[in-house]
Amino acid sequence: MARLADCSRDTSSRMNGRVSRQQGQMRPPSSASSSSSSLMSTSSYDSTKPRAQSALSGRTPIRRPMTPLSSKLQPGLTTPLRPASSLRKRPSTPTLNSYKGKINVSVRPRPLLSVSHGNNNNPWFIENGNNTIAHDDAGEFQYDNVFDPLVNNRQVYDQVVKPVVEKAMDGFNGTIFAYGMTGSGKTYSMQGSEFEDGLIQLAVNQIFDTVRSDPSSRYTISCSFLEIYNERIFDLLNPESANALKNFNFGSIGTSAKDELKIRDDPIFGTKVIGLHEEIVTTPDDLIHLIHRGDQIRKTGGTDYNSRSSRSHAIVSIKIKKLTNSQEVFATLSLCDLAGSEKATTQIERRKEGSFINKSLLALGTVISKLSQNQGSLHIPYRDSKLTRLLQPSLSGESVVSILCTIHLSQITVGETLNTLRFASRAKNIAIAAARNGGNVQDSFRLESLAKELVETKRQLMELQLSSTKISDTDDEQLQRLRAENRILSEQVEHFRRMSDLGRADRVNLSNEIVSLLGELRETDSNRDEVIQKIESFNKHQQLDLEEMKSYISHLEHMMKTGEKFQVDSQTNAISKKQKTYEELFIGSEELSLKSLVKDQEEEIIELKEMLKEKDSIIKALRTAKRARDSVLNMGSNNTSDLENEYEDYTSAKDNLQYGKAIKTVTERIQLRSIENEI
Ligand SMILES: Nc1ncnc2c1ncn2[C@@H]1O[C@H](COP(=O)(O)OP(=O)(O)OP(=O)(O)O)[C@@H](O)[C@H]1O
Structure with missing residues (x-):
């Protein structure tokens, strides 16, 4: 168990999304991390970029014996412990055409930074081997994965995304989303940095690696990219929609309403965004280029915790169609980088954005909470926000879902981090019963x-x-x-x-x-x-x-x-x-x-x-x-x-x-x- 050094607000260390870390301060890979190395893809697109030399000085986490769980739990904050598992480890009942299990939930703390504004008595403890995180007052929380703050994206990928991509290549819809407060590392995880590939890039590599290793099948890969900004959906691959987004400001909400895309129910995909641009791609570079193009348009701004904060929820959807002899399977892999929740800020525009973001995250939290109660008769308010409406097919169990919750471990963000952990605890109770899409082509x-x-x-x-x-x-x-x-x-x-x-x-x-x-x-x-x-x-x-x-x-x-x-x-x-x-x-x-x-x-x-x-x-x-x-x-x-x-x-x-x-x-x-x- 490691007592973590206090981490702090950091805006100075961010330059164009870069972050440095002092090498040698990472602890040996956790069991989760080490086990993942054997699963690492042999992708020819793997990043071999060197880790950055840190200009920051890290603090070696203090180890201490784990406090017994029972004495740590507080009413309302309890999370029933269950054996640590990932999609690979957790018991599930997959058959050829169906997959049953629970949502896979992982927690990734942002690495510790050298500039500390708090005291050294960091209340957080992480035990990677047990996939547990504990807080002095709040108690212990256990998930499928609790990563060491110093793991790299590849290690996270192997546990969080890789099994879902494997399933998607086999005809099961898959959804991965990064959830956490602003500045906690969602975008870093999903998109990576100058020094390492993000989960999206790694997923793209795995998809095309699979395509190459399976010449007997014919694959069709296509992609769409949208964002939900202030409760409006914009197509990040459509120049017109992108323009509308660029011009979007609060004074013109009425006039730009026509530019937003609408969601409709769809018999195959559950929900569908009408008119969303979708492009077929044949190489990983094409796909990454496409996502990069959309990402340039994505709305960002500065928050108190993140100078280049994502002010929108962004969803990359990769459709995979595989034809083997007369058998066809198809699936959609959705990779979501959600906007981060934040407390009230001084800037008016940020405040308004923040209220939309918080509202939709609250809706997501409510949906997760109701789903976790496992009562079939309960009304699930998917329609309370665009985000929950879009994620409805995934959250209602039709998709293999993996959630990466990113957290800050500073003392001043304890409240936000605990909120994230509670959200994560509820999410891991949600059952999945996904079915494979497709069948005999002649049929x-x-x-x-x-x-x-x-x-x-x-x-x-x-x-x-x-x-x-x-x-x-x-x-x-x-x-x-x-x-x-x-x-x-x-x-x-x-x-x-x-x-x-x-x-x-x-x-x-x-x-x-x-x-x-x-x-x-x-x-x-x-x-x-x-x-x-x-x-x-x-x-x-x-x-x-x-x-x-x-x-x-x-x-x-x-x-x-x-x-x-x-x-x-x-x-x-x-x-x-x-x-x-x-x-x-x-x-x-x-x-x-x-x-x-x-x-x-x-x-x-x-x-x-x-x-x-x-x-x-x-x-x-x-x-x-x-x-x-x-x-x-x-x-x-x-x-x-x-x-x-x-x-x-x-x-x-x-x-x-x-x-x-x-x-x-x-x-x-x-x-x-x-x-x-x-x-
Ligand atoms: N695991 C990590 N390793 C190195 N740097 C990180 C890591 N996680 C986050 N950072 C750095 O922290 C800063 C904030 O991260 P990021 O932009 O990913 O946060 P976020 O959760 O996406 O925030 P927001 O919701 O505001 O968009 C960035 O400068 C990023 O480089």
């Missing part, structure tokens, strides 16, 4: 096309339902009309048939009676043969008329049958239309043929009506003829010439299809004659 394609088909079928079904309602309305109207007309038609046919039967019987009677009448005619009558001939001819015409009537009847019957069949067909069509696709129904010829059939039927019905009218007049004429015959028979004293004359009138009238009129005339004449006889 993916098949699923994709099935999903498309489903959408298309649903659309067709909706249109079909709408149009079938319209069609059935039209059909219904036409069917109703056709049914009514058919009913009238069949009644007329039935009536016509009865009349025809009646007419046939009358005709038989009539011819019999005419024959007997003719028998009574005197054989000597010179025109007897002629009369017989004419009567026979009349009979023949009658026969023809009857034949014609029969044929009309069968024609009418046929039309009725066609009409009935059409009704049935229409109903069947209406049902089957509902089962047919939209195209078959509307683009095909079905509808056209249906319409033309209806039109034909309408024309035929008009014709039939005309024909029926004619037939009615024929029947009427036949009736009148019967009546005329009856009158003739009753008269008994008809002479042949009168009969002949009347017969001629009748036939000529019939030829002109004016039977009714002709018979009327005959009847009138016969009636007139009977009156004359009576007189």
Whole structure:
């Protein structure tokens, strides 16, 4: 256990992000650190830059026996101890397609500095072997990793980032974020310095090392880079957004609102920033260049603890897609450098920035706190800030998460450091249940096309339902009309048939009676043969008329049958239309043929009506003829010439299809004659 020398506010030692350390004052690597050396990547992009020679004099940490944990814990500050572990060490239940575990939490104290403004009784103690940090009054805190202040970025990387990158290369989303008060070393850790690579650079190296060592797979790597500044999202890779950010100041908040990017829910990635620029890269240099470009734009300013402080949360997202044979996996690795919390400052702009930063960090703390309570029913206020909204998919367990908490170990920052440690303690209770993204490409394609088909079928079904309602309305109207007309038609046919039967019987009677009448005619009558001939001819015409009537009847019957069949067909069509696709129904010829059939039927019905009218007049004429015959028979004293004359009138009238009129005339004449006889 090491008692740590007091560290102090340092702005003088910062020059362009450089920091020096006195060599030889670092303690031997901790167990965490030493174990990590065996895991170190053989990356060809590893930094081999020498550590800086320090102009600062460090203080050798004082070692003292560890105070028993129980006596150190204070109510509200306790952190249940658990075996030190990292993603590698901690028990988890990874299967091929899922990963279960807890968020990996590491603590990195900023190195001690030579200029001390406090006293030597530094209250902090670190025991690297046990991954424990203790405070004289606050007690002990244990995490997956508690680093020695003098570890380098590579050692931190191996414990904090490397396992997450390995998982990301295998299809699991990964998130790493640096959290801590301003000036505690977040940016130093993530971006590195002139003398050593940061975690981002090392992650990039590992990604491309993996790509190179796996020629049998095809990788696609792309990157986006955003920052959340004063609760607005800016695209650090998009020049327009970057310009907007440059011009962004508190006086123009309203006018620049259009430049900020919006967050939307996304079925694949949980959340998505709409319109965020994303570039595909093929080399590590390309990727680093891209990140460097964005970093130039990132908002920085001076705080009381950091002359070049990050005033925004910055998130680099690296998308990795890997295709091996027909298997595709994809993942997003998010590397977040959060803005540091700080106490009130004298500068107005810094104060306003600080309030936004503190607010979003508070929201992050609340979310972490609620998640750590492990109660599924609890409402998690992800929407309280842009930061928590963006980190929602990661924090809600869908991503392998590793948090690096950076701390100051000076006496004047004890409150802030304890806050960070409490945050870290809560975070390590959060469970992860991440799933691998991807699967068989053919399956993916098949699923994709099935999903498309489903959408298309649903659309067709909706249109079909709408149009079938319209069609059935039209059909219904036409069917109703056709049914009514058919009913009238069949009644007329039935009536016509009865009349025809009646007419046939009358005709038989009539011819019999005419024959007997003719028998009574005197054989000597010179025109007897002629009369017989004419009567026979009349009979023949009658026969023809009857034949014609029969044929009309069968024609009418046929039309009725066609009409009935059409009704049935229409109903069947209406049902089957509902089962047919939209195209078959509307683009095909079905509808056209249906319409033309209806039109034909309408024309035929008009014709039939005309024909029926004619037939009615024929029947009427036949009736009148019967009546005329009856009158003739009753008269008994008809002479042949009168009969002949009347017969001629009748036939000529019939030829002109004016039977009714002709018979009327005959009847009138016969009636007139009977009156004359009576007189
Ligand atoms: N582990 C470290 N080794 C050497 N120097 C460090 C280390 N950590 C931090 N520093 C130095 O401390 C100063 C502040 O660090 P840094 O900018 O990384 O803090 P920060 O947490 O990102 O602050 P802010 O939230 O304000 O951006 C820098 O000059 C940095 O070089």
